[in-house]
Amino acid sequence: MIGFLAGTRGRGRFDWTDWFTYGYLTLGLFLMFGPVAWLVLSSFKTESAITEFPPSLLPMGTKQVAVPGEDKPKPVYRVTLADGSTRELAELRRIGLTSTMVDPARPDELVRVPIDQRTPVREFRLATENYAELAGKFDFGQYLWNSVFITVVATIITLLFNSMAAFALSKYRFAGRKTVFLLILSTLMVPPTIVLVPNFLVVSELGLLNSLWGVIWPAVATPTGVFLLRQYMLTLPDELLEAARLDHASEWRIYWRIVLPLTAPALAVLAIFSVMWRWNDFLWPLVVLSKSEKFTLQLALNAFQGDLVTQWNYLLAMTVITLVPVTLVFAFLQKFVTQGIASAGVK
């Protein structure tokens, strides 16, 4: 692993191409992962830490300490006293320009300090309450369920429908099969925004507005999926199907028992794509779903940005949670993507 990561073109020393490559890759890494890292770190900041200027990279918070006789932990400050010595004291309350402070070790001894003589003591602190309080703040579970339902069901139906279309287009010879295939492909050239209104009218007529199925049905037939699977199925030898036919298999059994299992790599690719598409989908759910109990996570994120107040700490935490499933799916299945795309493209 180390050897792979630290590989060079020159033997043992850096060639100029190595400098160039590493520079280019570092820049790419920064450009792509910078915002994500910033998002994740910020999601662990308290609300005040997010808005402070200049911003800090790591989530920092004022050190808190428990003071006997007080209910809540109190913030700790470094105080310069009148005699010039500095001490770390907890602030009990602040009135005007004077702050009343106490040493937690000696809670009876109150110290009054002008506020310009104190600076907060900051330490690395993860504001995990952003995540912990999320569920209570709003109906997170419902949104998560809506998103998961749409993603899973739409992906299953996508795989089923697209593979059936691809099977027919790759393995049956019928009049107009090229035309049908080209028609399906040509829909790739129509921007989704153009069909947004017609789609909406259809879904509305079918009474699917404010229903999760209204999000699922228009999305399940994808030309990309049909193309990807068809190209892959073309590489399956016809003799396998003929052998199955002689083995008394019905066409459905041939599809289900022979073609589908052998198309698994391409199906995995399409599954990943479909999960990403459906999970990240925003515009279409926004149009179809207007009741908040039907919102997907993406819509909830949007709704969380209020007109007047936005609770950024919760919004960022929720964004991170929203990113996790697709990232995991992609991380575990990405080797299928490269395999599947390679085999669908080359042959």
Add this chain to the structure above:
Amino acid sequence: MATLNLRQLVKEFEATRVIHGVDLAVADGEFVVFVGPSGCGKSTLLRLICGLEAPTSGDIEIDGQRVNHVAAADRGLAMVFQSYALYPHMTVRQNMAFGLENVRTPREIIETKVREAARLLQLDTLLERRPTQLSGGQRQRVAIGRAIVREPRIFLFDEPLSNLDAELRVSMRTEITSLHERLAATMIYVTHDQVEAMTMADKIVVLRAGRIEQVGAPLDLYNRPANRFVAGFIGSPQMNFIPVVAGGHDGDGVAVTLPGGQALAGIAARTAPGAGTTLLLGVRPEHLALTANIADAQLSLKVLHLEQLGAHSLLHGLVADGGTRITVHAPGQTRVSAGETVGVTIAPRDAHLFAGDDAGLAI
């Protein structure tokens, strides 16, 4: 167990006619081999029989019933493909059981049949393997096993041995022949290898360009080829063809004049060719003999190169007059070396005469 009849079978792919009205009868339990050069339509014929292609016209009858419109699955045939076409994602057991599962055979019966076929083909220990974990010969046996468990009416083999190495091919040849004896099933076997055809067949069907050239038992084809094509195709090394001029004929046979001017009399013929017509004399290499005395010889041969095979030798060379290239099969090992001229004698009883035209019918 079934008979097969083809009547005036024609197959066209778009405008191209690839099978030109084939008539053929296959008896119950017969081992029939379709042989011919690549592109002769032998595989297409097999696909027509099993129902993977539909004939343009003509009839296919199995056990006397016309099956033109019966789907491949319902004809009760099983095919072994050249590429084996094993389902790569299934184990050997699943591969063999698939066909039976499709007709809803009870589980215990499937198990018994698979076990039986596996024992017959020595696949017992490999049942849980996948095809990619098997050698070429084992895959071949699984493909045959898959055909056996279905107890088909007719077995079809499409060049099943062409992907195997030479040694394995010979042993699989005997295995398939003994399988045929044990099962006593009707089998149709397609190959381009005339050695396979000669060694395995009860009946050989020689095809060329979508037409049947000759049908017969292996030795019939060898001894009495119907035309020049069959004569050249059956037998290895190939039959020699020497242009000759027909002379007179008597009760003993036809006499011809050889390129060197020598006469050869007593060649068996079905009809008497007109004197003076140009014919082709067909003699197999094994029916030519070397002679030390060139004066006695019917042909003089300038040897170009030799193949010393130990048990016998093959001499390739040119006939002195006319420059026809011929091969002589000499028993044992020969002392002749390349560049020498040797005398060759012909056994007239084993020679054949063919018309000099393109069809080259036997005379």
